[in-house]
Amino acid sequence: MKKLNLLLAAMFVLFTASLKASTADLFAYNEQVITAQMTDLTELEKVVKQNEGVTLTELKTKHFANLNLNGVKESSVLGDLFAMRGGDLPLGIPAFVWGCVLGWVGILIVYFVTEDKQETLKALWGCLAWGAVDVIFYIVYVVIILGSAAATTY
């Protein structure tokens, strides 16, 4: 019985130790692998810093013999990151169109989906623009009707 208890205790200690090691292992990584992966970019970085203000477009048009630009994105890392995190408008339709087509309902949809004052304002402008078109259309319609009525009278 004592042996069994001892065995169980030893297993518990080993199990706990392995659990702890797994948490700490999360923070171990192979630095050399990452450095090796970045070799081309490190070379590119050196060239960019030696030629202050140079852009990727300029590098492609100028001749840099040892520079490997294959697979190098033309967009910045930040641009990609923000594009990924960017909150999409409902159904990808511009806020102005939402306001223009659906009026106050469109404004509410944009407001609740984006929770963004600027986008909501665009939807409001869309709503007002459609209102203005509506008024102009009505005036033109009335003028045409009155004009034809007057022509008929005389």
Next chain:
Amino acid sequence: MNSRFLFFFFIFPLFTFSQNFYRIKADFTIKQKNADGSSALTVGKVYYDKNYKEIVYDISFPEKEMWITKDTSVYKFVDKKFVSRQTVPAIAEFSIFHLCLNGTLTNYGLESSPYTIYNVEKENGMVLTTWMPPAKMAKFLGKVIVSQKDKKLYGVAMCNIKGETLNKQFYKNYDSNSGIEFPKEIVQITYINGKENYQVTTYENIIIDDYSEEEMYNYPVTAH
């Protein structure tokens, strides 16, 4: 005895208040290598003033452009002309710049988030703190494990709700500048479909409370 009392209760607090830094400027480089073979290099300068909560990235490579985050918007400018605006989560107060200026980088700013401490352990010279999301967010957010070495933030591991690691970040080569500890290198490993994507961000020429480029800390974006 009276002079000591005077120092600790009146003079010392005045001294510590004078250490309240609010601006940071640095040259940065981001190198990204993805598992699909694509790569990206971004070089530029970054400006941040915690009073305006506006991060200004003045990028010189791959193309000259500016990205400015303010509240829940990110603005793109080319040649000082407005190009586009997108809605993003408000990130300024969780940025490395804000956390460093406020001295809260050690816990990755999690103490002022809805996350709560679940477990603290010591292993391999690191203090490992496991943070759990609030119960109502547990369906969407996983745990975050923060490791500290020498009382400085060393690593952050973000997991999904299954406990699988999504992203790991390592904060290295701390630069002590005017009492602000700022990591000059951040290594990031992101796991997508079981493959590792690498990103290395380096900061150089870190200047605290710079007054030479006043206009860069509060770039006019609100009109757009």
